[in-house]
Amino acid sequence: MKIIDNVKELKEEIKKLKGSIGLVPTMGALHDGHLSLIKRATRENDNVVVSVFVNPIQFAPSEDLDKYPRQPEKDIQLCKNEGVKIVFIPKISEMYSDDKGNLTLICPPYNVVDKLCGKSRPGHFDGVCSVVAKLFNLTKANKAYFGQKDAQQLFIVKKMVRDLNFDVQIVSCPIIREPDNLALSSRNKYLTQNDRKLALNISKALFNLKKLFTQGVVDIRDLVDVSLKIMDGLDVEYIEFVDKNTFNFKTKADRDTLVLVAARVPESNTRLIDNIKLWE
Ligand code: AMP
Numbered sequence: 679m680k681i682i683d684n685v686k687e688l689k690e691e692i693k694k695l696k697g698s699i700g701l702v703p704t705m706g707a708l709h710d711g712h713l714s715l716i717k718r719a720t721r722e723n724d725n726v727v728v729s730v731f732v733n734p735i736q737f738a739p740s741e742d743l744d745k746y747p748r749q750p751e752k753d754i755q756l757c758k759n760e761g762v763k764i765v766f767i768p769k770i771s772e773m774y775s776d777d778k779g780n781l782t783l784i785c786p787p788y789n790v791v792d793k794l795c796g797k798s799r800p801g802h803f804d805g806v807c808s809v810v811a812k813l814f815n816l817t818k819a820n821k822a823y824f825g826q827k828d829a830q831q832l833f834i835v836k837k838m839v840r841d842l843n844f845d846v847q848i849v850s851c852p853i854i855r856e857p858d859n860l861a862l863s864s865r866n867k868y869l870t871q872n873d874r875k876l877a878l879n880i881s882k883a884l885f886n887l888k889k890l891f892t893q894g895v896v897d898i899r900d901l902v903d904v905s906l907k908i909m910d911g912l913d914v915e916y917i918e919f920v921d922k923n924t925f926n927f928k929t930k931a932d933r934d935t936l937v938l939v940a941a942r943v944p945e946s947n948t949r950l951i952d953n954i955k956l957w958e
Contacts (some may be wrong), residue, residue, distance in 0.1 A: 680764045684772050688816055693951055697724025701819035701846075703810055706730040706767075707747035707864035708756050711854040715823040716760045718851055725763040727817045735781070736769055736805030747867045766817070773812065782844070783808045786834050792923060794830045794938055795951065798915055806831055807838050819846050827853045827861055829938060829953045833925050847956055853952075859885065861952045873943035875952055876911050882938055883908040883917075884954040887937055891956040896931045905939075915949070916938040922955060933957035 682688045692699070702715045708730075719726045730753050737743040750767060754940030757765045774781060784807040790796070791803045814822065824832045836848050854862050859881035862872070869877060883905040895901060898919050905917055919928040922936040931937075938953040 679754075679758050679762055682764055682766050683768055685816060688764070688766050688768075692727075692816070692818055694818065695725045695763065697826050698820045699723060699817060700726045700821040700849075701813060701817045702726065702728045703813050703822065703824075704728060705732045705746065705755075705864065706753045707749055707867065708753045708892070709862045709864065711825055711827060711862035713756065715825060715851050716757065716762060719821070719823050720761050722849070723821060726761070727764045727766060727819065728757050728762050729766040729768075729810070729813050729817075730745055731766070731768055731773065733773075733805055733809045735774070735783075735808060736802050738799060740876065741799075742865075742868075747864050749902045762816050766813075771810065777829050781808070784838060786838060790830075790834055790837065793925070793927075794916060794918055794920075796830065797939060798940070803831070803834050807834065810835055811838065811842075814846050821847045821849050823849045823851055825851050825853065826953070827863070828951070829936060830925070832915075836939065841857065855881065861950075863950060865948050865950065868941060868946045868948040870945040873945045873948065876943050877948075879909045879912060880941055880950060884937060884939065886950060887910075888954055888956055891931050891935075898928065898930060901931060901937075909939075909941060911944065913942040913944065915942065932958055 680691055700719035702719050704712050716728060734743055757890055783804045785804045786807055797801050824835060832850055839846060839848055858878055860878055887901050887905055887947050902917055917939045919931060919935050919937050921928060921934050930936050935956045936953055940951045942949050
């Protein structure tokens with residue numbers, strides 16, 4: 679396995695690869711959620727490239743860029759265990775040689791970013807799309823693997839690929855959860871014991887919604903009320919019902935509905951996201 683920290687060498691090594699290339703973009707602190715993407719990529723491609731890069735331009739100044747968990751040695755070992763061909767772990771200056779305020783960015787349209795995570799994180803998806811586009815160009819990936827955990831990100835990346843005719847197939851991978859249903863996230867490392875207990879109520883509320891929907895409850899106000907009760911003690915930023923294909927808001931729940939939640943836990947003030955399809 680090659681461990682590469684610069685663009686020049688990455689381009690050279692990519693040229694030498696024979697067969698298909700699968701890319702798994704990550705910010706590192708790899709857990710079983712990331713590993714599920716990497717395992718699928720190794721099953722479906724001749725070569726797998728994993729990028730480990732905490733992308734500064736997708737963080738607002740008030741966010742957790744500096745304290746975001748970093749464990750490069752462990753990540754490299756985990757990739758090695760999975761048979762990854764290249765781990766690309768660049769320094770910021772390799773990715774953004776120009777001054778940060780003076781970059782050409784890919785900015786998804788207002789109607790897809792002015793909701794859910796995009797609303798409270800202005801510029802976040804510009805940063806995501808821009809880095810993902812660079813990684814597509816650098817790795818020449820045939821397939822790229824993204825988790826449904828970041829559902830709005832997945833939707834926006836798929837749209838970018840369609841809108842800009844990138845020659846890459848986006849593979850959507852299911853959410854990996856702890857046995858008690860907490861969605862795996864690198865940010866779970868921030869959680870205190872109390873926070874973790876409270877955080878469980880996010881998935882509890884979502885799974886309960888799915889149950890209520892299968893029992894015939896379709897009124898969104900009713901579904902939100904019950905969910906907010908379950909998530910009492912959390913600072914819920916949003917609970918929204920969208921069409922899983924268009925991300926347009928729903929007026930009532932149906933089989934195409936995806937419910938998304940963002941909430942902060944009180945002690946560590948960690949912001950967590952999760953989502954569920956009401957029917958699949
Ligand atoms: P991140 O390192 O948080 O940027 O995540 C890198 C990729 O892993 C993204 O496509 C995420 O959606 C995906 N991912 C993160 N957590 C999970 C999870 N629990 N289950 C499935 N995919 C995940």
